Structure formats: structure tokens, C-alpha cells
Amino acid sequence: MSEPNIGVVMFDAATDAASVIRAVELAGGTPVTLHPKTTVAPDLADLSVVILPGGFSYGDYLRAGALAATQPIMRVLAEAVEAEEITVIGLGNGFQVLTEAGLLPGAFVANATPRYHHTEVDFIIANNSSAMTNAYELGQQVRLVQKGAYAQYTATAQELEALEERGNVLIRAKDSATGSDIAGISSADGLVLGLMASPEYAIEEGFGTDHPDGPGMGVDGQGLFVSVVRAAGAINGEGVVGE
Amino acid sequence: MPTIVVEVMPKPEVLDPQGKAIDARLPELGFREFSAVRQGKRFELTVEGEVTDDVLDRARTLAAELFANPSTEYIANVEVAK
Amino acid sequence: MPTIVVEVMPKPEVLDPQGKAIDARLPELGFREFSAVRQGKRFELTVEGEVTDDVLDRARTLAAELFANPSTEYIANVEVAK
Amino acid sequence: MSKEQLDTVAHADQTPEAEQSWAALGLNAEEYQRIRDILGRRPTEAELAMYSSMWSEHTSYKSSKVHLRQFGEKTTDEMQRNMLVGLGENAGVVDLGDGWAVTFKVESHNSPSFLEPFQGAATGIGGVVRDIISMGARPVAVLDSLRVGHEDHEDTARIVKGAVAGVGHYGNILGVPNIAGEISFDSVFQGNPLVNAGAVGVLRHEDLRLAQASGTGNRIVLFGARTGGDGIGGAAMSSAAFDDEGAANTPVVQAGDPLQENVIIEATLELFAKSLVEGIQDLGAAGIACATSELAAGGDGGMHIELTHVLLRDEGLTAGDILMSESQERMMAVVTPDNAAAFEEIMAKYGVEYSWLGEVNDSGRLTIDWNGERIVDVDPTTVADGGPVYDRPYARPDWQDTVQADTFRASTAAADLPQTGEDLKAAVIELMSSANMADRSWITSQTDTSVGGNTRQAAPNDAGVVRVDEETGMGFGLAIDCNSRYVYLDPYQGSQLAVAESYRNVATSGATPMGISDGLNFGSPEDPGVMWQFAESTRGIADACMELGVPVTGGNVSLYNQTVDTPIHPTPMIVTLGRYDDVATAVPSWLHPAFDGSAIYLLGE
Numbered sequence A: 001m002s003e004p005n006i007g008v009v010m011f012d013a014a015t016d017a018a019s020v021i022r023a024v025e026l027a028g029g030t031p032v033t034l035h036p037k038t039t040v041a042p043d044l045a046d047l048s049v050v051i052l053p054g055g056f057s058y059g060d061y062l063r064a065g066a067l068a069a070t071q072p073i074m075r076v077l078a079e080a081v082e083a084e085e086i087t088v089i090g091l092g093n094g095f096q097v098l099t100e101a102g103l104l105p106g107a108f109v110a111n112a113t114p115r116y117h118h119t120e121v122d123f124i125i126a127n128n129s130s131a132m133t134n135a136y137e138l139g140q141q142v143r144l145v146q147k148g149a150y151a152q153y154t155a156t157a158q159e160l161e162a163l164e165e166r167g168n169v170l171i172r173a174k175d176s177a178t179g180s181d182i183a184g185i186s187s188a189d190g191l192v193l194g195l196m197a198s199p200e201y202a203i204e205e206g207f208g209t210d211h212p213d214g215p216g217m218g219v220d221g222q223g224l225f226v227s228v229v230r231a232a233g234a235i236n237g238e239g240v241v242g243e
Numbered sequence B, C: 001m002p003t004i005v006v007e008v009m010p011k012p013e014v015l016d017p018q019g020k021a022i023d024a025r026l027p028e029l030g031f032r033e034f035s036a037v038r039q040g041k042r043f044e045l046t047v048e049g050e051v052t053d054d055v056l057d058r059a060r061t062l063a064a065e066l067f068a069n070p071s072t073e074y075i076a077n078v079e080v081a082k
Numbered sequence D: 001m002s003k004e005q006l007d008t009v010a011h012a013d014q015t016p017e018a019e020q021s022w023a024a025l026g027l028n029a030e031e032y033q034r035i036r037d038i039l040g041r042r043p044t045e046a047e048l049a050m051y052s053s054m055w056s057e058h059t060s061y062k063s064s065k066v067h068l069r070q071f072g073e074k075t076t077d078e079m080q081r082n083m084l085v086g087l088g089e090n091a092g093v094v095d096l097g098d099g100w101a102v103t104f105k106v107e108s109h110n111s112p113s114f115l116e117p118f119q120g121a122a123t124g125i126g127g128v129v130r131d132i133i134s135m136g137a138r139p140v141a142v143l144d145s146l147r148v149g150h151e152d153h154e155d156t157a158r159i160v161k162g163a164v165a166g167v168g169h170y171g172n173i174l175g176v177p178n179i180a181g182e183i184s185f186d187s188v189f190q191g192n193p194l195v196n197a198g199a200v201g202v203l204r205h206e207d208l209r210l211a212q213a214s215g216t217g218n219r220i221v222l223f224g225a226r227t228g229g230d231g232i233g234g235a236a237m238s239s240a241a242f243d244d245e246g247a248a249n250t251p252v253v254q255a256g257d258p259l260q261e262n263v264i265i266e267a268t269l270e271l272f273a274k275s276l277v278e279g280i281q282d283l284g285a286a287g288i289a290c291a292t293s294e295l296a297a298g299g300d301g302g303m304h305i306e307l308t309h310v311l312l313r314d315e316g317l318t319a320g321d322i323l324m325s326e327s328q329e330r331m332m333a334v335v336t337p338d339n340a341a342a343f344e345e346i347m348a349k350y351g352v353e354y355s356w357l358g359e360v361n362d363s364g365r366l367t368i369d370w371n372g373e374r375i376v377d378v379d380p381t382t383v384a385d386g387g388p389v390y391d392r393p394y395a396r397p398d399w400q401d402t403v404q405a406d407t408f409r410a411s412t413a414a415a416d417l418p419q420t421g422e423d424l425k426a427a428v429i430e431l432m433s434s435a436n437m438a439d440r441s442w443i444t445s446q447t448d449t450s451v452g453g454n455t456r457q458a459a460p461n462d463a464g465v466v467r468v469d470e471e472t473g474m475g476f477g478l479a480i481d482c483n484s485r486y487v488y489l490d491p492y493q494g495s496q497l498a499v500a501e502s503y504r505n506v507a508t509s510g511a512t513p514m515g516i517s518d519g520l521n522f523g524s525p526e527d528p529g530v531m532w533q534f535a536e537s538t539r540g541i542a543d544a545c546m547e548l549g550v551p552v553t554g555g556n557v558s559l560y561n562q563t564v565d566t567p568i569h570p571t572p573m574i575v576t577l578g579r580y581d582d583v584a585t586a587v588p589s590w591l592h593p594a595f596d597g598s599a600i601y602l603l604g605e
Ligand SMILES: Nc1ncnc2c1ncn2[C@@H]1O[C@H](COP(=O)(O)OP(=O)(O)O)[C@@H](O)[C@H]1O
Pocket: D143, D144, D145, D146, D178, D179, D180, D181, D182, D183, D437, D440, D443, D444, D458, D459, D460, D461, D462, D463
């Protein structure tokens, strides 16, 4: 089985991109960087999964993710999703880009205490049959970094109901500084997914999150990238939403 | 050069943590006249040349497409600055 | 209930990175009518009761003390919402 | 000087008696006369602007130089053996082995941060990071050290919240982790807070770049943000004490644009990787005036600049304004004509604006034209390195004895020492909840500590630890420390204690200390008592370093930190950087549950 290619979009100031690339490699995938000005679908030809990494795309000026959402590649991705040719995953700021681009429902507002927070948060896997959770156990608790100033997810009552009903809330936060317990969701068809967390900082022992074994020993983020690589390679066909 | 002002506010039903945080400080600062604060954005667009109805329409389009996120915000005002 | 609108803008001589970044996107998005964008803030204050001159004055004081940072911003407007 | 009448060199020649506002620019009568002597005529307004900012305390170190010399003099060859670049450059460079090197530095941004704490602190981070990039290094960590007024004072929240948010805002968008810092509250900093920002960069030996413009015919280019009216006169201002009203004259606040800097970092590193620049200089205090004179003075000595080629944000700026502007996120580089096209390609790729300003020549002069007229014609070394050096009088102040006599034992507090267990508990709780000891997580959670993926340790550890080499695990640890009250009580010993604390924090985390950088924040050098503090403090640092066998690799001096005639407590912030063969061996400074059952030992006397 050859290593599946995973696209990573390099928005200006997507500060987590380098770590996402590393995480993809460690999970057995081959990262392929994509320029945000890409307007041609062939660049995506051999990709079945594209990640929008987190950070501060375009400084988060205007609104978090808003300027990235206007980049040409977002239209290309939207069309590929429409044609059911690709899965798009937004991590942290990437999730904000997806809501701004209208590819996921809802939006992000300022944290309950309106300022930037960088904290470790315990999350619960609420659905493990998605392109970013298939390597986790259902109900598993995972500890990841969560960061951002506008990281509070919000949606209308109808949107929330729809998300819950269809099981599209994939990951929940136990105690988040953002004010929202919804951390990871997917679109109804499972082709667009977002997670308001940074799993790429929990992939290597000693450089991860806090863990009973010692400071920085937590590597719960690995599962997410393994899930993504699996989804891309369709190694584990069953249970992967969108297959 | 003329300027078009575009104003965007959080929808009344959407959480406005920034407004709320200011709100909470008002009594402490001695401002009891105001019962609520909401915080939005104001944009100023410089127009080269005359502000025709067409240009104003383009400003409305820009506001809708870029300046306001329709799921949380609405356009409170688009007008030529006095 | 009546609302007072307070508007705050970055001073013209101070760099407005937000406005600049939006500016840079406009030609690519096809908006060539506007030669510059600046981004500021708009606050809405809900007033319990009537908006007397005194209340409007208090809003001006609040704007100067809390909403605008005098070293980088100026108060563009304080008025009763129509 | 009206805007219509351009003060050209020819005009200056013809009007020797014209009134010039040298005093408002922070020069004294002798300094002004010295400029006239150097030029053999009166300076043009543009030249005066250049000399005044380059000869300001902030840029020229005129009062501190004589004392800083001992950092070099007290360094043995043995201590120097790991230094690739020593004192005098933008930042010192330390060899880490295996072809790796590290450069680190702290810079003060005190007066801008009092005026506007958020932007002041943000641009402090931005500025020190550009210093690091201009050495050829990739910034891999930032740090900050803050001194603010009393926690109960009404203005303190403005300063501390603004500065903390500003440090976070800029560093977070750059994507550089914040791994260390400190803060303390004391009313002596009420009207003059200290905001020092630091950065660390890593590089391969072959990527080292210095600020030099050599090679006749090479071209000078300015890239990054456009030039606006930001912070004009800022360098002169940081060298003046605040008056009662706040600032003496308030320049336009410099606002930072970390998005722009983020892009510049990537573009600049690609320029280095492709060897497209011969020399490079970041634009900080005194902007283009500083960059051109330092580049020219560091190289073959000649340069010509067309100031009209500078891209402007505000068309109303005068030539003098453009020379002095402190607009952020700008870099100046020297490029060979052969590489010009490749340089332009990289700028286009990253969407960075640039303009070619002129070229290197062998005239020995720095000449600057504005609309075809010559407004500057100087020997650049006289601007960059020819400023006055003062051996200012210093003397131990009378009040020092009184301060030292006021010991804890001598005070009545001794009678109130806690007697019972309950008292002790209450005392501990009171201490731990005091502003200066309480939990710092409200600060550290506002910065990104993990971005980059190489952070082995950050807050709440004594030292921040970052991996440099993924293969071997080799990396560095660093800490920044200073107890200003100790230095106030005894500047010599207090400064030694600051070195010792910082060194200890790095050493006990398992790293081998390699060098220190200092951020020296003091009051007015014209006060002999303050000058004595400075002399004693630098002597203490140099002696402590000699004793510990670590060199001073660089530093920063900020003087005139005082309100009317009350100076701040002398605050030499010490950064120690140490090396790990493998950062996996770093020792955390807190009792993690994983260590349950471990024995605890107390070492030392
Ligand atoms: N202003 C700051 N910026 C970044 N980190 C800080 C700041 N202040 C404190 N820290 C970090 O918080 C932790 C605790 O700081 P501090 O209370 O000063 O520790 P100590 O008293 O042990 O030196 C340290 O890891 C320190 O690096």
C-alpha cells in the first residue's frame, strides 16, 4: 500500500501548517502542499483528502478565517466536495475558514472571556466513524491543545439540532475556555469536517500534551492523523463516512 | 475623496461576548445609563471619483460578501459619509 | 428602547493592518471601485428611558474613556440611532 | 524649515547661520557643533535628523559604552570559544555544534509601551524578531519581561493587559512560541513600565549574515511595509524621561502588522537559502537613516540613495520624516545586479512590496537625493559610529546607606513573625496570592507556547526548552530573570544575583549555559547616582560571567527610565541560553504526578 497523498493548504500565516505536515508524515501519509491561489482542479487530481491547517490565516484580520475563505483554492475545493471527489478537513483556524466559506454550518464568535486562550482541553470522541475520528474508540477521552480568540462555535437552533440528529457532532470538549462544548463536526455527507483544536501538538512524546506518564507525554492527536491517512487510503473502508 | 461607510453588527440573537464583557464593566465604571452594549464593525471605503448609485450598490455587495458573516452578523448601514 | 451609536476609527496616520489586508483582497475579488479600506468599531448602547442631552454626553464620555484608544483611534460619530 | 523650501546641501552651504532645532531633536550644543565640525558646514535638516537619531542614547550607547567594554575585556578566550559573532553586531551568535548556531537578544520597548501598551509590546516582539532574521536565522522562540506599576493603581490594568495581549498577538500570528518571561509589579514602575521583548533564532553556520553593504555596484533595496509617519523621533524620545504629562512629544504610534512580518520572514529566509543577499539590515529605531548609515559604515563606505523611490503610505511626508520614520515590518538588503531579477521573483512569490533605492559605491560618502537634489552628503561612519562617547560622572548616592539600613530585621516587622501553624499558613497564602507570586497562567495562556512543535518546556518551568535538531534532539534552554529590588539595594551584588538566577534556572533544567544577553534598564545617565548604579551593575554582570565562565553575547541598553526625577529600580534583565545534547533530558521544575514517590533533596547550604 503506497502512502496516500494528503493535501495541506498553505495560507499566509497558517502557523500550524509545518506541524500538520509533520503529523501527516508520522501517520504514514505523504503531505502535498497546495498554494491558496490554486485555481485548477488537476492540482487536486491525486488527492482524496485536503487539510486546512490552523494558525492565523491572513492574520485573522477582518474575522477569523474570513480572508482565507475568499482565496481561489476554496472555490476549487467547494466544487470537488460538490462532486464528492474530496474530503476537506479544517483544524483550528482551518475550521473557521470552512464556516466562513459556507462549507460547514455555524460560525465562530469571541471566547466567553474575550481574549486569546492557549490551553489543553480534554475532548470526548462522540462519533468514531468519520474521516478524522475512525482510529479512536467511541467515548474515548483525548487531550489536545485548543487555541484562539474567536474559538467559540455557534449555530442556529435548527443547525444544532440537525448536527445532533445526524450524529455530525464528532468531538465534544469537556471544559473549554471558548464557552462552547462543540469542538468537532462534519457536514451531513461527511465530506467536510472541522475541529477546533490542534491535534498536531500531541503527536510526539515529550512534545505533546500533559499526560499521567509525564509532562508533554500525551500523544492523543496521533489518532486524528491516522484516521485521516486511513480515510485517504481507504485502508479501513468500513465505517469511514464518505466512502 | 468621498467615503462610503459600511456598518456591521452581530445579530441580536447571536452571542456577543465582547459586548457582554463591556456591559459587565459599565456599572463598575459608573455608567448606569446604558443597559446593554453590542460591539460591531465600521468600514470606510474610499471611492475614486463620484459615488453613483451603482458604486453604492457595489459597496452593498461587498458588505454582504465579505464584511458581514451572514450567520452571525447583519449589515446595519451603508451610506455615503457626510 | 432607544439606542445610541458610537463609532470609532483608527487615526488616519496610524497603520491599519486590518484595512490594509482587506484592501489587498479587493482587486482579486473584482472590487475596483474602492481605493482604500479602513476598519473600525461600532458600538450600540441601549438606553433605558429617554435620550436626553445628558445621556448623550455620558455616551461621549464612555466613548472617550473606554471605546476609543486616544493614541491610535478617534471617535468618528456619536448619535442616536434612527 | 517650511515644506516648500527643501534644505539641500547647497542651501545649507549658503545659509550657515540658519536656525536649527537641534535641541528639540535631543542634541546638546556641543553635539550640534561637533556635527558642524565633521561636515565643515551646518547640517541639512535631513542630516540633522539622521545625526540626532543615530547619536541618541538609544542608538549610540553614548553613556553606556565605556561600561559595556568590560563585557569584552573580561571575556577569556576559553569563554569565547563557542562565539561565532560577538558583541557589536545585531545579536551575538553562539555555536551549538553539528553546524548549528543560535542567536538571541532582548530589546526594550518601554516608552512606546507606556503610550500604547498593546502596540508597544507587539512591535517590541516584531522588532526583536527582525533583528534575529537579519542575522540569517529563523526565529524559533520569543520571550518577554515586564515591569509594571502597583497592582492596585488604576492605570496598571491598562498597561499589563495591553502589554500581555500585545506580546501574544504579535508572536501568535508570527507562529513563534513564547517560552519564557517574567513580570513584576512595583509602584516605582507606575509612570515608566518596562517592556522588554526577546527572540531566539537558529541557523546553519553558512547562513550567517551581517549588516554590511560591500561591493561597488551592488544595489540597495527596501522591502516589506510602506513607509508612514510612525514613531518619527522615537529614538530621541526613548532617550528622554517622561514629564508629568506623560510623554514630552507624542509621535504617531507605530502599529504592528504581524501578518506582514510573517510573510517577510518566509521571504527573507528564502533569500538567504538562495544566497541572494550580500548584506541585510532590519529597520528599527531611526529607520532608513539608521539602516543606510550602518550598512554603509559596515561595508566599503559608500552608498547612494534616491529617497524619492521609497514607497509611502502617506504622501505628505517630508524627506526628513521618511529618513526617520519607524514604520514596522521593513528590511533593507544589498543585492548584486546579477541577483536582482531572482530577488524580484521571490518578492512577487510572497506578495511583498519592494523598491530599489540606490547602490553601493566607493565614494566613502553616504549621499541621499530627494527629487534630484542632494539633501545628505556625509561620511557614514561619522553617523553610525562617530557619535560622542561620555564617561559620565558617577557617585554612590547618599540615600544608598539609608536604603541598605532598612533591613527586615531592623524593622518592626520582626515582631510580627508568624508564631503558630495557623499564622504560618495564613502568611504563606498571603504571599502566594500576592501579585508578584500568584499564578501566571492568565498571562502564559495568552501566548502560543506549542507552535512549531519543538517546545519541550514552557511555562510554568524555570527554563523554556526548544529542540533544534530533530535527528539528535539537540536544543537549547533559556530563562530571563532579574530582581529589580535586589539591584536597587546593591547594584553590584544584585546584578550578580540576576546572572546567577538566570544561569541557575537554565542549569537546573539540565542545560549547559553557553552565553548571556542582557537588557539593561536604568534611569537618567545624567544623574550620577543612576550612573553609579549602571557602573556597579555592569561590573557585577561582567564579574559574575567571568566567575561562571559564560560570555555576554549581546544586549540592549535603555536609559532615561524615570518620571520627573524618580528613576525606576535599576533592572538588568539577564537571559541565559544553554545547550542540551538532547532536550529529552530536560528537567521540569514542577512536581508532576508522574514523579509521585520520588525523593526530594535540598542541595546547597
Ligand atoms: N510575561 C511573561 N511572558 C511569558 N512567560 C511568563 C511571563 N511571566 C511569567 N512567565 C512564565 O511563567 C512561569 C512562572 O513565572 P514566574 O512566576 O516569574 O516564575 P519564577 O518565580 O519561578 O521565576 C515561568 O515559566 C515564566 O517563564
